[in-house]
Amino acid sequence: MEYKNIFNNKEIKVSIIERIAFFLRGAQYSYKALFAWLVPQVYILTKIVSPMFQILFFTYLGRFYARDLQSTYFVVGNAVQISALSSIYGIAMTIASERTEGTLIQLLGTPASRIRIFISRGLMHILDGFFSIAIGFTFGFIFLGINFENTNFFLLILTLFITIFSTSGLGMVIGSMGLAMREINLLSNLAYSLLLVFCGINYPLSRLPLILRGISYSLPLTRGVQAIRIIIGGGVFSDISSLILEELCIGFLYLTIGFIFFRFLEIYSKKNGTLEMY
Amino acid sequence: MIAVDVDNLVRRYKKKNVFGKLKKEFTAVDNISFQIEKGELFGLLGPNGAGKTTTIKMLTTLLLPSEGSANIMGYDIVKDSKKIRNIINFTFGGDRGLYWRLTGRDNLRYFADLYNIPRDIADKRINEILKLISMDKRADERVENYSKGMKQRIHIGKALINDPKVIFLDEPTLGLDPVGAKDLRRIIRKLLELEKTVLLTTHYMFEADLLCKEIAVIKNGKIIANGKPDDLKKLVDNETVLEIEVFGINQERINQIRKLDFVNNLMVKTVEQSQIIQLYLKETENIINRIMDILRDVEVKEIKNRKPTLEDAYIKLVGGNNE
Numbered sequence: 272m273e274y275k276n277i278f279n280n281k282e283i284k285v286s287i288i289e290r291i292a293f294f295l296r297g298a299q300y301s302y303k304a305l306f307a308w309l310v311p312q313v314y315i316l317t318k319i320v321s322p323m324f325q326i327l328f329f330t331y332l333g334r335f336y337a338r339d340l341q342s343t344y345f346v347v348g349n350a351v352q353i354s355a356l357s358s359i360y361g362i363a364m365t366i367a368s369e370r371t372e373g374t375l376i377q378l379l380g381t382p383a384s385r386i387r388i389f390i391s392r393g394l395m396h397i398l399d400g401f402f403s404i405a406i407g408f409t410f411g412f413i414f415l416g417i418n419f420e421n422t423n424f425f426l427l428i429l430t431l432f433i434t435i436f437s438t439s440g441l442g443m444v445i446g447s448m449g450l451a452m453r454e455i456n457l458l459s460n461l462a463y464s465l466l467l468v469f470c471g472i473n474y475p476l477s478r479l480p481l482i483l484r485g486i487s488y489s490l491p492l493t494r495g496v497q498a499i500r501i502i503i504g505g506g507v508f509s510d511i512s513s514l515i516l517e518e519l520c521i522g523f524l525y526l527t528i529g530f531i532f533f534r535f536l537e538i539y540s541k542k543n544g545t546l547e548m549y
Numbered sequence: 550m551i552a553v554d555v556d557n558l559v560r561r562y563k564k565k566n567v568f569g570k571l572k573k574e575f576t577a578v579d580n581i582s583f584q585i586e587k588g589e590l591f592g593l594l595g596p597n598g599a600g601k602t603t604t605i606k607m608l609t610t611l612l613l614p615s616e617g618s619a620n621i622m623g624y625d626i627v628k629d630s631k632k633i634r635n636i637i638n639f640t641f642g643g644d645r646g647l648y649w650r651l652t653g654r655d656n657l658r659y660f661a662d663l664y665n666i667p668r669d670i671a672d673k674r675i676n677e678i679l680k681l682i683s684m685d686k687r688a689d690e691r692v693e694n695y696s697k698g699m700k701q702r703i704h705i706g707k708a709l710i711n712d713p714k715v716i717f718l719d720e721p722t723l724g725l726d727p728v729g730a731k732d733l734r735r736i737i738r739k740l741l742e743l744e745k746t747v748l749l750t751t752h753y754m755f756e757a758d759l760l761c762k763e764i765a766v767i768k769n770g771k772i773i774a775n776g777k778p779d780d781l782k783k784l785v786d787n788e789t790v791l792e793i794e795v796f797g798i799n800q801e802r803i804n805q806i807r808k809l810d811f812v813n814n815l816m817v818k819t820v821e822q823s824q825i826i827q828l829y830l831k832e833t834e835n836i837i838n839r840i841m842d843i844l845r846d847v848e849v850k851e852i853k854n855r856k857p858t859l860e861d862a863y864i865k866l867v868g869g870n871n872e
Contacts, residue, residue: 285665293662300659304648373645377707380609381663382634493681541613542605544562 293383294391302395305368306361318403322353323410329473331417332497337474346417347503351496354400354435355442355466360459361396362442366533367449375450381538389530393439400435421505430502430515433435434495437518438466440525441491447532466492491525494518508545552622552715552746553585553608559616560603560770579604579770585763587714590737592761596867600770601619601750602641605717608748609639618660620635622714635664638713642720649693653684653703656692657710663713671710671728676693678706682736686753698729705736715746722756734760754860764859778859785857785865788813790830793840794850798824805843811836816864829861 287372314512333345359456368374378388411417419506431487445462447454469483476484486495496510539545558577563570578600585591593601606612608619619626624633642644647656654675663669663792679685682702692700701721708716718737722730729755737760740747751757757764758778765775774781798817806826807815814829830836837852 282668283670285667287597292668293665296662297659300648300651300655304651304794323605347661372648373643375646376611376641377646378663380611380634380639381660382631382665383663481654510807541611544560544606544612 291434295394296388297387297391298394299381301365301392305365305372307448308396319406321376322349322356322403322407325349325353326407326410326415330411333473340475342415343411343503345473346411346415347500348496349431350404350411351431351434352466352470352472352492353407353498354403354431355438355492356437356465357396357400357403358393358435358444359445359462359466361394361399362439363445363449363455363462364442364458365392365396366446367455370450385534385537386530388444389533390526393443396442397432397439398436400438401431404431404435413425415501416428419503422503423507425505426511427499427502430495430498430511433515433519433522434492434499436494437491437522437525440522440529442500443529444525445529447529447536450533450536466490469493471496489521491518491521494521514543550587551584551618551620552587552589552590552616553583553748555581555583555604555608555617555619557617558584558604558607558614558619560600560612560740561615562606564830576590578607578614579602581596581765581767581770581772582617582837583765583772585715586746588741588744589745590741590749590760591760592746592755592757592764593750593767594752594764594863595750595767596636598704599767599867601767602719603770604767605639605748605750607720609717610634611639635711637715637717638708638711639717640701640708640719640721642723644697647692647700647703647707650691652691653699653706654679654688654691656703657706659668660707660710662765666711674710674712675706679707681709681739682706682717683732696726696729698732701725701729701733701751702736708739713745715748716740718747719750720750720752722751723754730756733854754858754863757860766863766866774866781862782857782859784862785829785872788857788861788865789833790853790855790861791830791833791836791840791852792859793828793844794820794823795844796823796825796848796850798826798844802843802847806840809836809839809843814864814868827861829865834836 306343329349330342330345333340334342369378408417412419441462445455445458448458469479469487469490471487476487476493479487494514498514498518499509558578558581559576560720562575562577563571564573581604590843591603595601602610608621608626609612610626610633613627621633622636626633648659651659657675658671659680661675666674676685680706684699684702684706687695687699694774695703705721706717721737724735736758737747737749749760763775763777764778764781765772767773773786803815803826806812806828811830811832812828813831816827818825818827
């Protein structure tokens with residue numbers, strides 16, 4: 272029979288391995304399909320050149336104004352914070368683009384698990400964020416004298432992933448909001464600036480007014496950066512365990528808020544006919 | 550067997566002001582009912598804004614009805630939405646809805662994943678779909694390089710990816726050139742050979758005439774006629790259509806012709822430099838002189854009589870306009 276594979280009307284059984292493959296391929300396809308920085312020149316400028324200037328600027332500024340802090344403090348803080356380019360901008364753009372590209376309606380018409388659709392959009396950006404930090408650290412090691420002699424690299428990698436995951440939760444909240452409004456870049460810029468100001472990237476949290484420290488601890492990244500500095504300074508797991516656990520919880524909290532908002536929008540738009548409207 | 554059963558379906562849109570107070574209510578679909586037999590191609594025809602797309606969105610579980618009910622293969626569109634998504638697929642006309650940076654093949658692969666189809670089955674199926682939609686040679690190019698017709702074919706390919714029992718095609722030939730549209734109609738016919746149930750919406754009456762077994766005409770959210778294409782054509786059986794091709798006629802003259810007592814309806818089509826006035830006549834005796842009297846200083850290229858078509862029946866049902 273012609274076209275026997277298209278029209279076989281047979282029930283298909285899906286294995287767990289295949290379900291994991293759906294998730295991983297979904298992550299890869301959505302990254303490839305919806306992420307605007309895929310042109311190599313733009314990627315290099317946005318994700319490598321521009322962040323290096325951020326590291327240089329704050330390191331030299333810090334050396335000049337905050338002589339009690341070492342260069343490592345600024346290099347680590349900024350190298351970790353620039354991963355938010357992936358975990359905030361990248362993820363928010365990937366989720367929100369579904370609507371602008373007109374693919375959201377196609378996506379929501381499929382039986383695919385909404386959690387799978389939602390979370391798979393973050394995976395590649397978490398890896399991408401890790402790559403950004405690796406470049407930042409390498410840059411700091413070669414040009415700015417950052418020292419990894421006492422660093423437990425396994426613990427460092429684990430903490431970096433937890434920190435980027437946690438920041439990705441915030442990216443997912445913003446991406447979901449981007450499904451409801453046009454101002455996705457405005458929101459991403461705001462979140463990026465909030466992280467820069469409140470997460471102890473270029474100054475210790477103790478120098479922030481007490482009232483603002485509450486904001487710091489309600490954001491992702493804050494505890495992660497602290498833990499990473501401790502690990503690079505020679506800290507062990509027991510020194511950072513509570514910090515990374517809290518960071519992980521913050522990440523899950525933001526992820527849950529983002530997913531609830533995503534589901535709310537799906538249900539609301541089905542009820543009100545706003546799926547393709549802003 | 551009934552594949553699609555729509556019963557008194559209503560969809561209202563509410564516009565609220567910033568304080569949540571109701572500003573405006575608009576009924577897009579107003580108490581429609583129809584049934585589609587398994588393996589049948591059903592046409593839902595109507596002008597823009599008639600409620601065709603809203604109907605499809607409800608049937609594809611993307612929009613909740615305000616009232617009424619509908620079943621697809623026995624499943625309720627509200628209660629069993631997840632089950633329905635497994636057995637249906639759909640396309641909405643136009644360029645959007647595909648991932649332009651992915652290749653045609655990767656778009657299909659991605660949707661295969663979203664429909665939970667294992668890769669080995671999906672790959673075999675995709676190869677066949679690409680052959681069916683004549684895209685096998687261009688499948689590995691990015692969608693952004695495709696013509697409108699090619700994108701539309703990929704949309705149809707996507708609509709086949711889960712071996713659906715019911716397919717909803719919302720204006721699939723919209724904006725295609727005649728060759729592309731013809732090719733797409735070939736593919737749609739093929740779906741029927743493969744025993745798919747298809748709901749098609751279109752503006753093009755000849756297309757509906759060619760493809761559909763049953764037709765419903767929808768206007769302002771209400772179904773105003775339904776039946777087989779030949780049944781609908783009977784609505785204009787006793788009318789005659791006179792087509793007059795002219796150059797540079799003004800609105801005043803058109804209005805004068807419209808007011809003639811033997812004219813039931815009038816349509817004007819612009820074709821390149823000329824205009825074609827289509828007159829739907831109650832009688833044909835001694836009328837030419839009266840028309841020519843109005844057209845005395847207008848350049849007339851051709852006058853011809855023709856048999857009414859489904860399009861004429863449609864115009865009679867939904868009302869003519871001037872362009």
